[in-house]
Amino acid sequence: MASKNLSKDIEKIAPSTMADVVETRLREYLKRKAFKPGDALPKELELAEALDVSRNVVREALSRLRMLGMIESRKKRGMVLAEPDILGGFERVMDPLILDQNTLQDLFELRLVLEMGLADVLYTRMTDKDLKELEQIVGKEINKVQKPFKVKYEIAFHGKLYQMTGNETFMRFQNMLLPVFEYVVSEEAKINGEAKVGKVTHRDLLELLKTGGPEDFRQGMKEHLSPHFERMKR
């Protein structure tokens, strides 16, 4: 299949610098030696000597790992392996304005998939307290037809759903996808006019949560998101 995005298919000619090499070497080393969080790493100078590069290069590589949260370092005590922040790297590059169109589209779809798959986890974890909070959100939402308000409650409602899964990573993830989602929708609106709204409202979804089962909720959600699904088909 001839892909639309060449740069994804053909590997970029990367004039790999020493820092690049050292970075992967270090990661390999940590993996091979089965380093665990808390373990102390060799000193910068030792690494530099062992790899036969300058301390400078080692530091550039370490700086990268430090950004990802893989290592922490304090003066004199040296560096220790840490539990990385799984979404940190994601967060930093999640900017609709610099991502290419295909990736944006991919992420848009990803969120749709997440919403559709949410039901089962939701029914496993949700509490009465959650439902009450959701009730409040829906309650405040009525009669808000202006754009900024609509968006605000859209985020509040769906955000609460993710929160109800009790899955922290999940929630952060969706929060990061939000700007992308909004961007894609608004861009689309510029071309094809304002998107229609699905027949199923937030209140309907809440009602389904209270009285229905996962399947009912999922069908409701599908209807709620139907304009976006329509868009996807093109």
Next chain:
Amino acid sequence: MASKNLSKDIEKIAPSTMADVVETRLREYLKRKAFKPGDALPKELELAEALDVSRNVVREALSRLRMLGMIESRKKRGMVLAEPDILGGFERVMDPLILDQNTLQDLFELRLVLEMGLADVLYTRMTDKDLKELEQIVGKEINKVQKPFKVKYEIAFHGKLYQMTGNETFMRFQNMLLPVFEYVVSEEAKINGEAKVGKVTHRDLLELLKTGGPEDFRQGMKEHLSPHFERMKR
């Protein structure tokens, strides 16, 4: 709610270094000035001077952005903003052995959600060729009961499903989640014994794809993954 994971709730005391500051400053700068891919960045020395730090520090920060694919640089030509690799940062930290237990669990659930949400995109995009390939995979799978083979075809089948979505990001994402999934399952097996298999097989799922609709497929998938869902409830 008292969380199980303290380090996620309380912000880590981060003795932020110059490189940290410069990194965020740079990202802010790029965003504020609405840099687009292809635009040339100021020279290292100019940045160093403007920020009043050594070129060394600037380079450490730039090295981070370079790792994320946000910038590319060539000698003499300087640096240009590039389209970052959205999953690059993810890929680098996706190691079951260094991620904490909660995050692993979160990612495990994330994959379950993805599988459940897959159906609609799948029915929108799948081709006859896809189904034939899936047929082949299922065909080779029969009579393979030994562990390593089972895992292999498990990956092949589900991997193909993701590929059928035509969503590159999606596919890469699931590929990265695989090691986590396997790890969690095998760890679980050590404690509670080998997990049972769902009643719905890959062949059944394929049949559903051919003859049924999204809802049927989803129900099948839910059954197929039911042992994992059971595990989740605890």
Next chain:
DNA sequence: TTCATCATTATGTAGGACAAAATAAAAATA
């Protein structure tokens, strides 16, 4: 024994130097 002081050590930051590559400018050739 306890507290204060000092020495040591590893990371963090600064600055200078030069190599290498890519470009622009200048010179030489057809």
Next chain:
DNA sequence: TATTTTTATTTTGTCCTACATAATGATGAA
């Protein structure tokens, strides 16, 4: 004049040295 070759320049990549800083351990004084 047009084109190729050579030279100069510029910017990143790498190395080195030096010192500040903070945490640790050792030493010595009360």
